[in-house]
Amino acid sequence: QVFEQSEAAAPAELFYPTYDLSDFSWDSVNRTLNRTALTAEFRGAPSADPGGSFANGSLAFRVTAYEAGGRDQPLPSLLHTANSSKVEFVLDGVAPRGNSSRFLLEVATVEEPGVAQRLRSARSIDDEYTPTIFEMLSLVAEAQNGSSPRSFRQWKATAYGSARPRRQDGIECRPRGLQAANWTLPASGVVRAYFGEGVGSAFTASAINISFGGEDGAGYRERRYLSWSALLGFGQPPRDTFSPLVISIMAVALGTPALMLLVGTCLVLFAQRKRYSEYEPIN
Template sequence: MAFGDEFVRLNYPWVLFLVLVVFLRSGDCYSRKVSLEYNPGLNDSLHSSLNVNLLHIRAVGHNDTIHYIWSTLGTPTVLVVHTSVSDSQLHVDWQKLLNENQSEAIKIEPADRVLYSTAILFTKVFEYDDVKNTANVTMADKIFPPYNLADFTWEDVNATLNHTTLTAEFSGRNVSAAGLFKNGSISFKVSAFETTGRDAVLPRLLHNANSSKMEFVVDGVVPRGNYSRFMLEMVIVEKKANHRVMKSIHSIDDEYTPSIFEMAELVAVPQNSSAFHSFVQWKVVAYHSSKYMREDSIPCADHELQVINQTFPSNSIAGAYFSETLDNCNIASINISFGIAEGDYYKDHNFLSWSIMIGCGNPLEDTFSILVICIMAVGLGTPVLLLILGCVVVRILRKGKYSDYGPIN
């Protein structure tokens, strides 16, 4: 017991520091009340036997609301709308949305309390034959016709809704290439969060109440080449008051995602401001196994963000929301490719998974865990304390050695 008391006394500054760190790290406990709603207000008589998938995730805060509207009507899209009130509502004009005239078919009301809105469209999946095994699409021997995700047939997402875990899955197949998709699919797995936490499986992305996760999965699709790799195209729609910036964040800490030291961020920046309105964030890693082990990891690469001058696909919920203000929007696209030079091809595993975090406000920042901070504090603090104690002991010994000498007259 005496030894423990002595240790605490000697390390008191470091113990106090650790207590302060734990207190500060526990401060991010902001939470939202999250609900999932499938096809709100849809009358079954308005659509045929084809699945109509629209998922509304409503995340209500103390004085604001974030709406995530996911849909595979046309191009798979997520619409993100942030309002300054906690009672804002989604209104869908299904008569318009299910017909060619989609203008203003989706609204968030009250409209004058909308702080920010954006849309992310997952438009195409490219497949290329990488005979040289460079994982570089520009050096591909052959690029196959892309899979246009707007042409896919999607399963009923309502069957996958889990109101407890706040998850859902959009799973689709290309009916025009039925043989290639006989036992395979391309999926978007969606998760919402009420508070701060971290995924249990790699890449263990950090999340909070202002974010939602999407996992892109290619599972069991028959490749069209012997050396096939894949690439996903995303299109981002912003009001012209904002612009997208691509950032790469490097860290010395790979505690949560071993061997991965880089985070990619696609942030929306208002004009004349350093603040962020929204973000798309991911670790630069994908996985070729559903076990999500370290040995299953492969790099992913983002290609240059391109401004699109032509209009984006109108057959999407983005067109239904932004239609009246399309001339006032910035539209950009970015491609994400998966694979490493001299590495395995898709056919070696028939599986690909890549996860991103989508949210409002500032991007999430990975920090050292309490365990790592404790190890660093003890590792750095102990030598410093020993050095100080050594200096004190030497000073005492020197003082004792010369104390018998009298003053020289």
């Protein structure tokens, strides 16, 4: 589901009617399926749109599969493995229903008994690959016995307001609390087709809302474009390490003062030794 929140700065949260993706009319994926690049796009719009918000716009999910590990070139430049795929959520040209609207995407998961979802946040001083963004978020499925993660969803704490994103196109992106979602998912035909009729009883469901934009909703209103990327995969989520550039900068920043201190100490010792060597006793 996609929510649209009105008057984000107001004390009480006010929402417009929800965009239920099960009521959307979707284009044929055969038009966008690229078997060479391993990409596909699912694009759609509400079957009924009385307000005309989707008259010149659409909602899409772009999927990219990977054959090997590496890093995406477009921002947010997510690090990926061969066991992961990227899903990009795109709103393009959709008219907001208010002057200060911002959108929220509900991300739902279904897990076997004994597996729980946990939201992790990791911060780093290295922003070489995603400038000005220092936080990585992960939704990890972990067994209650403490074994290694089963699966993950990972994303940077940013969205973008351009099809060719740059640093200045960043839009604030924040997760809202992870909670049980058994009251919504059993109605999903896709989920029931994959997991069977046991969803909600034999399986557990949880959901988290991802909000996009600041308090005034200006991020989307000005550009009418929003793109948010997340990585889905099995096992441990990829971990970014310090890049060679950051390591070099840190080495120079920390090494230069130490080198200056060492050189200064040597000069002082040399000057003292020279002074004592020039001293001549009276007798």
